[in-house]
Amino acid sequence: KAGVTQTPRYLIKTRGQQVTLSCSPISGHRSVSWYQQTPGQGLQFLFEYFSETQRNKGNFPGRFSGRQFSNSRSEMNVSTLELGDSALYLCASSPATTSYNEQFFGPGTRLTVL
């Protein structure tokens, strides 16, 4: 099976702009989670989608949003970018239904905000 893919791999934006990141999960996986990784805060959970519904949400402002499509592909959007949004954004998929399963991570999208 193909692994989790994320596009684009690198992105440079300026403050105030918005950005959309895309994640294609492993075929058959219905859960997609997003994480932000920075040197200062480490890996922080953003949100999880399952069957097109946001099932869990981390402690991030409303500028961070996401969605999942019927084919399980997911996008996350960050509006009104701030310098502090510069980070590696990781997507992970899992076949999880009601109990925990291993998460499979994509290579990440490196976002730089200037």
Place this chain on the structure above:
Amino acid sequence: SQQGEEDPQALSIQEGENATMNCSYKTSINNLQWYRQNSGRGLVHLILIRSNEREKHSGRLRVTLDTSKKSSSLLITASRAADTASYFCATASGGSYIPTFGRGTSLIVHP
């Protein structure tokens, strides 16, 4: 906030030596996992240990869990230069299965 905290933050060893990393956490957990991340890339799942298990092995990896001390350790035996990476522990607790990650241990294995 992080649930698990790895120790040490950085570890430098020679190829062939064993590497031990520790993870401490604060609240009761359902399971604990270890992940590896090569420089600036995605995470790779290494091993999951459930709260009712004490030890698990996978190849050169050995994970122990001591729920009374709220701690876990990851042992990599006969390390290789390719083991150079950051290692994270992640815990799931309460009714949530979403893992919370620690800040990681940076391991450098010198050839």
